[in-house]
Amino acid sequence: MAQSNALNWFLHRITGTFLIFMLITHFWVQHYDHQAASVTHEVVTEKGEMPDYPEEAKEGVRARLGPDADVTPYQVVMQRLADPVYAVLWKGFNILFLIVALHHGFYGLNNVMTDYIRDPMGRLVARALSWTVALGLLIIGMYSVITAGW
């Protein structure tokens, strides 16, 4: 199994570098941008209570979904995922992000497992299992992204 590892080793560094840039975008959009962030800097302690969003987010949601629209986390996210123009861009970004993150994470996990599992059969089982999980997550993730906002 050592023969094709050079390409994967190289890819691991490339995906890692890509992930830095994608994570910066993801982090900015989810946590910092006042219109787009679906996570606010607010602690909600009451069960069922929703976080309060900044004016920018309320305006953004109402501009798209009508003046009476509720501003909940779902609607804030839908500004991007249900937008007629930008949805394709954001869905594309999310799918690319998903693929790159899964490859990077599960290749890394396989490196760690190869180091600690010494039995060849055990290694094979661990590899097969982990990549099955990764494939399952890829399908679940792609489904979530593609169907969001339909």
Next chain:
Amino acid sequence: MAVDTQDRPSAPAATADATAEQESRFQRYRIRTGMFAWMMHRLTGVGLVVYLIIHIWGLKSLSDPETFNALIAKYHSPIFKVGEFALLVAVAYHAMNGLRIVLIDLLGWSPKQKKLFWTLGGVTAVIILVGGWPSIYSLGEWLFGPGSMPTLFL
């Protein structure tokens, strides 16, 4: 990286063999700066894979507004705010140490690696403090009452 070894490489000094065999795998390593960085990279890496699995699983709720809102509301509870901060620490460390590995491996920066280590250490600290401020802020507001935390760059 993943290297196939059936046995440990034999120690250069044959006399050390007997004692080395009795020691555990961890004790054979000398923990210095680079070694510590490598161990933390593994630990945070495995942690992030676990997070990735939970994250993708949780986002299945995007197909149902009510479930999604309930989940995000839950992520605003104090314990998740602490987790959010811990996640940022793991991501920032793993990203910056990973960048260090890439610069050394692909651009041949190994002669500068000591300097690189501490520079990126500084960058990591800044990312954690600036990026983690929303989490710290929200926890402070909850602990010490509304208006008790400075708004800074929010």
